[in-house]
Amino acid sequence: MIASQMNMSTRPTVGFIGLGNMGSHMARNLLASSHPLVVYDLFPESVSALVEEGAVAALNPADLADRSEVIITMLPSTSNVQEVYKGENGVLQSLKKGTKIIDSSTIDPSVPPTLAQEAKERGAALFVDAPVSGGVPAARQGTLSFMVGGTEPEFQQVKELLQFMGKNVFHCGKVGSGQATKICNNMLLAVSMIGTSETMNLGMRLGLDPKVLANVLNVSTGRCWSSELYNPVPGVVDGVPSSNKYDGGFGTALMTKDLGLAQDASTRTFSPTPLGSTAHQIYRLLCQKGLDKKDFSVVFQFLSDANTQLK
Amino acid sequence: MIASQMNMSTRPTVGFIGLGNMGSHMARNLLASSHPLVVYDLFPESVSALVEEGAVAALNPADLADRSEVIITMLPSTSNVQEVYKGENGVLQSLKKGTKIIDSSTIDPSVPPTLAQEAKERGAALFVDAPVSGGVPAARQGTLSFMVGGTEPEFQQVKELLQFMGKNVFHCGKVGSGQATKICNNMLLAVSMIGTSETMNLGMRLGLDPKVLANVLNVSTGRCWSSELYNPVPGVVDGVPSSNKYDGGFGTALMTKDLGLAQDASTRTFSPTPLGSTAHQIYRLLCQKGLDKKDFSVVFQFLSDANTQLK
């Protein structure tokens, strides 16, 4: 008991910026594991919810930096990250020497290396990128996957803390590699989800039973995560968004954003991505047709369903 | 011993038409399991090889039909199948009453229902379509997968025989469903192979180690058969074509053919397949550029390698 308390007392003070759907759950898991927590968000109600649970509110990112040993950011876009670190009253303005910084936002992979260098010049002990996968349910349950970019010693220094919020913590390579890995994974995910949707629809129109088709695919060479664990046809797999009117899960708008980052990276590196770019366009079209808040497996319905007719 | 011999003596005489790379191995496995075997092929040398091992040569498909209790066909195209069954000296001309017919060719899924009806009118006990997957190595080792289309009783009547040539025998639905399932699987396979190739190439150009990237993908949502067991990047998975100059495996020309069948079926059923059709075009381009005999994972090299330059 006492040892444990002492252990707890040695836990670092964490500053957490970005209390959206994902971030508030992540922050709560840090509180639950007895980390002193300082929080900041543009929305006061997000802050007060966590303050009621024991967190301390910071005035702004600089104020938060001044009070934290570790800083975690979980923000919606590249420009938000730039602003929170480098803007007025930004984190870098009052960074304490030796601070460890973890950016869990999903952003352009070319940004973390520059940010890391600037943070270290201002005294940071380390800066890693550590975007997540698993969505809101995994954030709540503390079972996220983290894809970490940094040196091996940096990875070792943040791994334990990330395990309070996630189950799998992967070391992907040098700083920026977490972002690169995430957009690679999500591009392949989008391609295989659309491919699965096209395939299931074609098979059903050829008279196949969707469960029988899925069963064969899943022990054959067409097998993928989307066919096996997250099949987009309602009724094939229990408990996934396709069996719940495509609610919950990983939103089409977020997938579209990640595919945009993948396309930016493809253009910058001259990498041909014919299917990745077509997948991007298809998801953009889904967003435009009002499906942006549905799970990304709704592409099956978009491709198959004549009842979702245009007016 | 004697019981076993008696068992063997009850094995049906099988007529096998189509002794190409795949068919000759399949026929050989039937011989090895003591099936009396009658064979036919347009190429005499293919026939003589099997005759030396104990098979009997037929003069033509009609002659073969006259001597067989079960007929298996393994032919390269829809028109070959039509010719062998319905042409001059075709199987249907001298079909014995009660013959069981198994077509293991990969053809247009709209053809088997008609053929089945005609065969039954001529006295066949059953006609199932049973295309295979697994390629030449699985044909040799007797570990093919069969995707069978027919009624449940028909499936039960052919299952045992197919198990002498394969490991997995799937019942996919009514006649034609084997073909439908196969082209569905291969369309999804092509999409995920190209998707994996684009993803691996993008990741490597972003500075990721291909083995590390594959490791993360394979425990994440981007996971698919192509990333996990047949990774197209040389050196990531041992013993697959990508680690052997893309030799062996499943040829690009065959994949292109199957994608053509999938597109025909998509057009006939008005099924939108944006990624499936783009995959078809990409593989067609590979064929044109002289990669038709390479394994279909060579698409990674096509997309990534500046050294495979056009003149």
Next chain:
Amino acid sequence: MIASQMNMSTRPTVGFIGLGNMGSHMARNLLASSHPLVVYDLFPESVSALVEEGAVAALNPADLADRSEVIITMLPSTSNVQEVYKGENGVLQSLKKGTKIIDSSTIDPSVPPTLAQEAKERGAALFVDAPVSGGVPAARQGTLSFMVGGTEPEFQQVKELLQFMGKNVFHCGKVGSGQATKICNNMLLAVSMIGTSETMNLGMRLGLDPKVLANVLNVSTGRCWSSELYNPVPGVVDGVPSSNKYDGGFGTALMTKDLGLAQDASTRTFSPTPLGSTAHQIYRLLCQKGLDKKDFSVVFQFLSDANTQLK
């Protein structure tokens, strides 16, 4: 006067099969130019309308062939054409020696050569394929374009007759070339219409005035028929379907059918058509979303309009 009457009396008796939207106008223009006319269609009401205007009804295609010197067919699909010529009571059953045959249907370009040979074996003087473009308005006004496939002498023998129904009569090459040319033209048309729609939408979202943008495109390298004469943005060009709620014009379902023929031909000739196949998929999706009867320029609305939301 008398000379003219004599001229008229020398006009050949034309048998016309297929009195749909297009065919009935074409037949009417032949009547108006004093051709004795025999007609056949599956729908009796289409026949009676023309009979009231002076045509004679045939019992079936064979009966029509028996009474005609020239036969024109205008049918919706390849299988309809096969049936009308080669089916029971088909044209070829009672063809008179010396009959000239013109098939104006849009069908698979591999079919006319075979049909032509069979027709000639049965005594036909010639068989040309002559699909049209221009749509219903041009059919009514007698300003269609005909794309004719046949020998030069055959072309010369049908040219005059076709000019009673059309303004431009092109000789495209040997039999089948009319079909080949038509599907080539329509594939390029679909690609440039979708390209124009994407471009106009992108420009408008970047703040450009659509009329100004169209004006610049139309004197620049992006210029195409779709941008210049048939702009898909409402209000840019007067009197086209986009300025009339996308009603009238060339239906999306027909374009989708022609793109399917182009894809069949591409697959048969191993021709890479990455944009042509994607255009096919996009138009198929439009059909599925209930836009099949709208003019094919409605793809602009499909790509741009958030109000045509899915439910």
Next chain:
Amino acid sequence: MIASQMNMSTRPTVGFIGLGNMGSHMARNLLASSHPLVVYDLFPESVSALVEEGAVAALNPADLADRSEVIITMLPSTSNVQEVYKGENGVLQSLKKGTKIIDSSTIDPSVPPTLAQEAKERGAALFVDAPVSGGVPAARQGTLSFMVGGTEPEFQQVKELLQFMGKNVFHCGKVGSGQATKICNNMLLAVSMIGTSETMNLGMRLGLDPKVLANVLNVSTGRCWSSELYNPVPGVVDGVPSSNKYDGGFGTALMTKDLGLAQDASTRTFSPTPLGSTAHQIYRLLCQKGLDKKDFSVVFQFLSDANTQLK
């Protein structure tokens, strides 16, 4: 004579930055029309060539700005433009009050509005974007097209000067509209060039004569600039790159760059561009296969020619 000299003496001193293939011809046309000319480029040899013809060399962009009444920039990328204007010794550092600025580079359309505002705050009379089309031959002959973004009065103030270098000067809308119009035009151009290439190749494989096919297309609905004036099939149109081994013309690498800008703009405005993005990927692949310096019509050869095989 004297009047003319006086006229000439009133011509403004122009500072020209960026003396590449295009820029050096444009600058030469200004010299030829008696404009006092100050020049700057990173490559001293480009500068000396023009100095020999009468231009004055500036030390850097700031020095050039100090000596010029009008400044024209013609640079290869968005970052070059940012550097030349806002970098150390950049144009904005020593801008004279009342200077007129014309940026003829092809860059991201979101950049000119910001640059214009900053330039005006530093005293510029106007800042317009005015990218060009027509390529090196038009630059040499002074027949470029300029697509100008700015207010109507600003357009009027630069029009006359631009006419010394070009034939068509279009007013496309507010600042940034020149860039937007250019990338729209080039996206549509790429789509129709690839579409034309696919179509010509398909037609030829179906047995059509390419000249006959082009003739029909060019009076039909498939007509576009690429089919009519710049046909990618060797021998169809005289004097274009396809009839000259695809040398000269508009390079594939430049087209790929412009398609990248179009994709950036599409992503930023959420505009679906399925064909535009596929065109981008196809041109990227051409670059990778060593065709980057060939005219962009070489896509016909890429799609059609088995002799340009991969090794």
